[in-house]
Each structure stands twice: as structure tokens, then as C-alpha cells.
Amino acid sequence: MNKGKQLYEGKAKKVFATEDPELLIVSYKDDATAFNGLKKGTIQGKGVINNRMSNALMRMLEGEGIPTHFVREISERDTLVKKVQIVPLEVIVRNISAGSFAKRYGVEEGITFSAPTIEFSYKNDELGDPLLNEYHALALNLATKEEIQTIKDLSFRVNDALKAFWASCGVTLVDFKLEFGRLGDGTIALADEISPDTCRLWDSKTHEKLDKDRFRRDMGGVVEAYREIMGRLEKQMEK
Numbered sequence: 001m002n003k004g005k006q007l008y009e010g011k012a013k014k015v016f017a018t019e020d021p022e023l024l025i026v027s028y029k030d031d032a033t034a035f036n037g038l039k040k041g042t043i044q045g046k047g048v049i050n051n052r053m054s055n056a057l058m059r060m061l062e063g064e065g066i067p068t069h070f071v072r073e074i075s076e077r078d079t080l081v082k083k084v085q086i087v088p089l090e091v092i093v094r095n096i097s098a099g100s101f102a103k104r105y106g107v108e109e110g111i112t113f114s115a116p117t118i119e120f121s122y123k124n125d126e127l128g129d130p131l132l133n134e135y136h137a138l139a140l141n142l143a144t145k146e147e148i149q150t151i152k153d154l155s156f157r158v159n160d161a162l163k164a165f166w167a168s169c170g171v172t173l174v175d176f177k178l179e180f181g182r183l184g185d186g187t188i189a190l191a192d193e194i195s196p197d198t199c200r201l202w203d204s205k206t207h208e209k210l211d212k213d214r215f216r217r218d219m220g221g222v223v224e225a226y227r228e229i230m231g232r233l234e235k236q237m238e239k
């Protein structure tokens with residue numbers, strides 16, 4: 001499958017058409033942004049890591065019966081995916097307080113919740129991805145009631161699977177962001193990526209951050225953290 005016309009360039013990925021109208025090629029870049037593009041940088045080798053990691057995790061989730069857009073890895077940065085119509089919601093699942101949750105509700109980071117939480121943002125860069133609830137999503141016709149229910153059910157199942165997998169790597173899954181899309185027949189499938197860009201991953205023992213927060217917060221050791229988390233995943237996948 002060859003790359004056709006470039007259809008879109010996002011902050012961390014490019015999307016290309018293919019000869020099959022139902023398939024696209026996603027190409028991962030090393031570019032990193034934070035705070036809605038305000039902070040810009042490069043994380044050397046990130047594209048390769050995010051591509052491989054996202055594919056490995058999507059394959060695992062497919063095995064758990066979760067529909068995803070993943071088709072096949074084409075190269076170290078490129079992946080063939082099913083074309084979906086993206087539901088313009090960013091779905092955030094949290095197991096432990098951190099980031100905007102800790103800030104918004106005035107709690108410290110690192111408090112484990114008795115049950116996972118979920119929240120939605122309206123995927124709209126111009127508005128800065130504002131938080132919204134299910135009624136707002138319905139009012140804005142972003143998804144149907146049934147689709148929102150499916151998205152919630154799938155997101156919690158993804159959390160269970162990812163939490164268990166990362167625990168086996170000595171990593172605590174703090175929170176993450178998912179995006180879903182509609183396949184041609186209307187099926188809701190997991191899309192976008194699952195990577196250290198979109199998850200908070202802490203070493204289970206030391207609580208060292210092994211994710212994009214090192215870039216967001218100017219903590220240093222960004223490339224090393226991406227390599228470390230990828231190494232842990234690869235070691236576990238070999239077993």
C-alpha cells in the first residue's frame with residue numbers, strides 16, 4: 001500500500017490517502033506540542049516509538065474484542081488504518097488524580113480513585129478543547145446517545161486491559177485520552193493513538209514519569225523516558 005495525497009497534517013501525525021478509499025496511512029512525526037500548540041518542540045525518535053507502541057496496544061485491544069482502526073504497520077513511522085469519521089470528543093479516563101483534574105478540583109496529584117472516572121472534551125483546537133458533559137455532546141450533535149454509551153463502555157474496557165498490561169511492565173496507568181471514530185457501517189472503533197503522548201505512565205515503584213509530562217513540564221530526560229517505556233513494553237511483549 002503506497003502513500004497517496006496528504007490529506008491532513010496534525011500536531012504529531014500526518015494522514016495520507018491510499019489507493020483504497022477505505023484505508024489511510026498515518027505517519028508519526030517527532031514533533032511535540034503542549035498547551036494547545038503554545039509550546040513546541042521535537043522529541044527525537046518519538047514518532048517511531050509512538051507508532052510501534054500504539055500498534056502493539058491496539059493489536060492487544062483487538063484481541064480483547066475492542067474494535068480499532070488498526071490494520072497493519074507499514075514501516076517504523078507509518079501505519080495503515082481504516083478510514084473513520086472521527087467523533088469530535090476527547091475521552092479522558094483517569095485512575096489517579098493528575099494534570100488538569102488535580103488543578104481544576106484543587107487536589108494533589110497521585111490520589112488513587114475508588115473507581116475510574118471519565119470525562120469528555122469537545123475536540124476543537126480553536127476553542128481549546130473545552131470540557132463538556134454528555135448532554136452538551138448531544139446538544140451539539142457530536143454523537144448519539146447510543147454512541148456515547150458505547151464510547152463509555154469501550155473506554156472502561158480499554159482502561160481495564162491497559163491498566164493490567166502496564167502493571168505487568170511495572171508501570172502505573174494514571175490517565176489517558178482516547179478518540180473514537182465511525183467505520184463505514186457506523187460501528188464505533190478506537191482511533192488516533194495510544195502512546196506516551198496521550199497517557200500518563202508512572203514507574204510503579206518510584207512514580208517516575210515516563211510520558212509526555214516530562215516535555216510539558218520541562219523536566220528533562222524526555223527522550224530517555226520514551227525509550228524506557230518502549231523498552232518495558234517490548235520486553236513484556238516478548239514473553
Ligand code: TMP
Nearest residue numbers: 098099100101175176177197198199200
Ligand atoms: P489532562 O490532565 O491535562 O487533562 O490530561 C489527561 C490525559 O490526556 C493525559 O494522559 C494526557 C492526555 N492528553 C492528550 O492526549 N491530549 C491533550 O491535548 C491533553 C490536554 C491531554
Ligand code: ASP
Nearest residue numbers: 011033034035036037038
Ligand atoms: N497535544 C496537545 C497540544 O498541543 C496538548 C498536550 O498533549 O498536552 O496542544
